[in-house]
Amino acid sequence: MTHELSILDAHPLGSGPIDRSKLVECIQSCFDCAQTCAGCADVCLSEEAAAELTKCIHATLDCFDICAATGKILSRNGSINGDITRAVLQACRTACKTCAEECGPQGFTRRHCAVCAGACRRCEQTCNTLLASLAQ
Amino acid sequence: MTHELSILDAHPLGSGPIDRSKLVECIQSCFDCAQTCAGCADVCLSEEAAAELTKCIHATLDCFDICAATGKILSRNGSINGDITRAVLQACRTACKTCAEECGPQGFTRRHCAVCAGACRRCEQTCNTLLASLAQ
Amino acid sequence: MTHELSILDAHPLGSGPIDRSKLVECIQSCFDCAQTCAGCADVCLSEEAAAELTKCIHATLDCFDICAATGKILSRNGSINGDITRAVLQACRTACKTCAEECGPQGFTRRHCAVCAGACRRCEQTCNTLLASLAQ
Amino acid sequence: MTHELSILDAHPLGSGPIDRSKLVECIQSCFDCAQTCAGCADVCLSEEAAAELTKCIHATLDCFDICAATGKILSRNGSINGDITRAVLQACRTACKTCAEECGPQGFTRRHCAVCAGACRRCEQTCNTLLASLAQ
Numbered sequence: 238m239t240h241e242l243s244i245l246d247a248h249p250l251g252s253g254p255i256d257r258s259k260l261v262e263c264i265q266s267c268f269d270c271a272q273t274c275a276g277c278a279d280v281c282l283s284e285e286a287a288a289e290l291t292k293c294i295h296a297t298l299d300c301f302d303i304c305a306a307t308g309k310i311l312s313r314n315g316s317i318n319g320d321i322t323r324a325v326l327q328a329c330r331t332a333c334k335t336c337a338e339e340c341g342p343q344g345f346t347r348r349h350c351a352v353c354a355g356a357c358r359r360c361e362q363t364c365n366t367l368l369a370s371l372a373q
Numbered sequence: 374m375t376h377e378l379s380i381l382d383a384h385p386l387g388s389g390p391i392d393r394s395k396l397v398e399c400i401q402s403c404f405d406c407a408q409t410c411a412g413c414a415d416v417c418l419s420e421e422a423a424a425e426l427t428k429c430i431h432a433t434l435d436c437f438d439i440c441a442a443t444g445k446i447l448s449r450n451g452s453i454n455g456d457i458t459r460a461v462l463q464a465c466r467t468a469c470k471t472c473a474e475e476c477g478p479q480g481f482t483r484r485h486c487a488v489c490a491g492a493c494r495r496c497e498q499t500c501n502t503l504l505a506s507l508a509q
Numbered sequence: 510m511t512h513e514l515s516i517l518d519a520h521p522l523g524s525g526p527i528d529r530s531k532l533v534e535c536i537q538s539c540f541d542c543a544q545t546c547a548g549c550a551d552v553c554l555s556e557e558a559a560a561e562l563t564k565c566i567h568a569t570l571d572c573f574d575i576c577a578a579t580g581k582i583l584s585r586n587g588s589i590n591g592d593i594t595r596a597v598l599q600a601c602r603t604a605c606k607t608c609a610e611e612c613g614p615q616g617f618t619r620r621h622c623a624v625c626a627g628a629c630r631r632c633e634q635t636c637n638t639l640l641a642s643l644a645q
Numbered sequence: 646m647t648h649e650l651s652i653l654d655a656h657p658l659g660s661g662p663i664d665r666s667k668l669v670e671c672i673q674s675c676f677d678c679a680q681t682c683a684g685c686a687d688v689c690l691s692e693e694a695a696a697e698l699t700k701c702i703h704a705t706l707d708c709f710d711i712c713a714a715t716g717k718i719l720s721r722n723g724s725i726n727g728d729i730t731r732a733v734l735q736a737c738r739t740a741c742k743t744c745a746e747e748c749g750p751q752g753f754t755r756r757h758c759a760v761c762a763g764a765c766r767r768c769e770q771t772c773n774t775l776l777a778s779l780a781q
Contacts, residue, residue: 268676275720282566288559295554298570299446299457305713306442310435312683321435324467331460404540411584418703423696430690434706441577448547571718571729578714582707593707596739603732 256370260311263326263363267308270333270360274301277340277353284347293339297353300336303329304360311367323371326364333361392506396447399462399499403444406469406496410437413476413489420483429475433489436472439465440496447503459507462500469497528642532583535598535635539580542605542632546573549612549625556619565611569625572608575601576632583639595643598636605633664778668719671734671771675716678741678768682709685748685761692755701747705761708744711737712768719775731779734772741769 278297281290307329310321337357344351414433417426443465446457473493480487550569553562579601582593609629616623686705689698715737718729745765752759 264680268680272672272676272716272720275717279567279721282563285560287563288557291554291559295449295551296457298449299461301717302442302445303457303461305717306438308680309438309683309709309713312680313431313434313687320471321432321439321464321468324464325435325439328457328460328464332457335456400544404544408536408540408580408584411581415585415703418699421696423699424693427690427695431687437581441581444544445547445573445577448544449551567721568729570721571733574714574717575729575733578710581710585703585706592743593704593711593736593740596736597707597711600729600732600736604729607728 256367259363259367259370263360263367264308264311266356266360266363267304267311267329270356271301271304271308273353273356274298274304274336277349280347280349290343293343293350296332296336296339300332300357303332307364319371323368326368326371330361330364330368333357333364337361391503395499395503395506399496399503400444400447402492402496402499403440403447403465406492407437407440407444409489409492410434410440410472413485416485417483426479429479429486432468432472432475436468436493439468443500455507459504462504462507466497466500466504469493469500473497527639531635531639531642535632535639536580536583538628538632538635539576539583539601542628543573543576543580545625545628546570546576546608549621552619552621562615565615565622568604568608568611572604572629575604579636591643595640598640598643602633602636602640605629605636609633663775667771667775667778671768671775672716672719674764674768674771675712675719675737678764679709679712679716681761681764682706682712682744685757688757689755698751701751701758704740704744704747708740708765711740715772727779731776734776734779738769738772738776741765741772745769 274297278294278301281287281294281297284290287294303325307325310325334357337354340350340354340357344354410433414430414437417423417430417433420426423430439461443461446461470493473490476486476490476493480490546569550566550573553559553566553569556562559566575597579597582597606629609626612622612626612629616626682705686702686709689695689702689705692698695702711733715733718733742765745762748758748762748765752762
C-alpha cells in the first residue's frame with residue numbers, strides 16, 4: 238500500500254511514539270482482514286449449509302466491523318490517543334482470535350474459511366505487536 | 374426506537390443471557406453517541422478556531438467509529454459472542470470516556486461540545502452497565 | 510433525538526440551503542433503518558430457514574452499510590456538499606427500496622421482516638423528500 | 646491483495662455477470678482510497694492551517710465513508726444486486742471526483758493531498774469501468 242506509506246511520510250507530526258513500520262503493517266492487516274471477512278461471510282451465506290455456519294458468519298460480520306474501525310482509527314496517525322488506540326487494538330485482537338477459531342475448523346472443507354482464518358491470525362498478531370510497542 | 378425493540382421481540386432465540394432492556398438501552402446510546410460525535414466534529418471543523426480543537430475533533434471521530442461498530446455488533450443480538458461483546462464494550466467505554474474528557478472543558482463556551490460530552494457520558498455508563506450484567 | 514437537534518441548533522453555519530427539519534428527519538430515519546437492518550439480518554441468520562433468506566439477508570447487510578454512511582455524511586451538516594449529498598441520498602433510497610422489496614413479502618410470516626420493510630420505506634421516503642428540497 | 650482474490654476464487658456462485666478482474670480492482674481501489682482519505686483528513690487536521698482546509702477535510706471524511714461502504718458491498722460478491730451495486734458505484738465515483746477536485750489544488754504544496762487526489766482519481770476510474778461493464 239504505497240499510498241498509506243506516502244500519507245504517513247507526509248505527516249507533519251510524524252507518528253510520535255509509535256513505531257512507524259509496525260503501525261503501517263497493522264493498518265494494512267486490519268483492512269485486509271476486514272475485506273476477507275466481508276468476503277467470507279458472503280460465501281458462507283451463499284452455501285446451502287448456511288444455517289450450519291451461523292456462528293462462523295456472525296463472527297466474520299463482527300470481525301469486519303471491528304477491523305474496519307481499527308484500521309480507520311489507526312490511519313488517523315496524528316490523533317494517536319494512547320487510551321483509545323490501546324482499547325481498540327485489544328478489541329480487534331480479541332475479535333480476530335475469535336473469528337479465526339470459528340473459521341479455522343471450517344477451513345478443512347471450505348477454502349474461503351481457511352483464507353479468512355489466516356487473515357484473522359495475521360491481524361491478531363500485528364495488533365499484538367503494535368500493542369507491545371505501545372506499552373514500552 | 375420502537376423498531377429496535379420490535380426486532381428484538383421478534384428474535385427467535387431471545388437475547389440469551391443478556392438483560393434485554395440493558396441491551397436495548399446500550400444499542401440506542403451507542404447510535405445516539407455516534408450521531409452526536411459526527412455532528413460535533415463537523416461543528417468544530419467549521420469554527421475559525423478549528424486548529425485549537427484538533428484533539429477534540431480527533432476524539433469525536435474515533436468515538437464515532439467505535440460507537441457505530443459497537444451499536445451494530447450489539448444489534449446482532451443472536452450472535453452475542455461473549456468475548457467479542459465484552460471486548461468491544463470495553464473499547465467503547467474507553468473511547469466515550471476519553472471523548473467526554475476532551476469535549477467537556479470546551480463545553481463551557483461551546484454548546485455542541487457540552488451536548489457531545491453528555492452523550493458520551495451516557496454511552497459510557499450504559500456500556501458499563503451492560504458489561505457488569507454480562508460478568509454475572 | 511434531542512442530541513441531533515441540539516447539535517444542529519448549535520451549528521455556527523446553520524444548515525445552509527437545506528431544510529433543517531427535513532435534514533433531521535432524514536438523519537434519524539437513516540440511523541433507525543441501519544439499526545433495524547442489522548437486527549433483521551441477525552434474526553434471519555438465526556432462523557432454520559436461513560438458506561432461503563439469503564437474498565433478504567444480503568439486502569439488509571447492504572442497506573445497513575449505505576444507511577449508516579448516509580446518516581453520517583448528513584450529520585456533517587456544515588459540510589453539505591451538493592454533489593456528494595445528492596449522490597449518497599440517491600444510493601440510499603435505492604438500497605432502501607430494494608431492501609423493502611426483499612423483506613416485504615417475508616413480512617407476512619416474519620414480523621422482523623415486516624418491521625424492517627417499514628423502516629426501509631420510511632427511510633426511502635425521507636431521502637426522496639430531502640432530495641426534492643435540495644433540487645429546488 | 647491475495648486474500649480478496651482467494652475469497653472470490655472460492656466462491657461457489659462465481660461473480661455472476663460481473664467481470665471478476667474489474668470487480669477485484671474496484672474493491673481494492675475503494676479500500677485503498679478509503680485508507681488514503683482517512684490519512685489525508687488526519688494530516689490536514691494536524692496542520693496549523695486546518696481552518697483553511699475545512700472543505701478539503703469534509704470531502705475526505707465523506708469520501709472515506711462512501712468508499713468503505715462501497716468496498717464492503719462489492720466484497721459481498723454473491724449478493725451482487727444490480728440496483729444496489731449500480732447506485733453505490735455511482736455515489737462512490739461522485740464522491741471520489743469531488744474529493745479529488747478539493748484535494749488536487751492543495752496538492753501543489755501538500756504532498757498528502759496530492760497522494761489523496763491520486764487515489765481518488767484511480768477509484769473514480771475503477772468505479773466507472775465496473776459500472777460500464779455492468780451496463781452491458
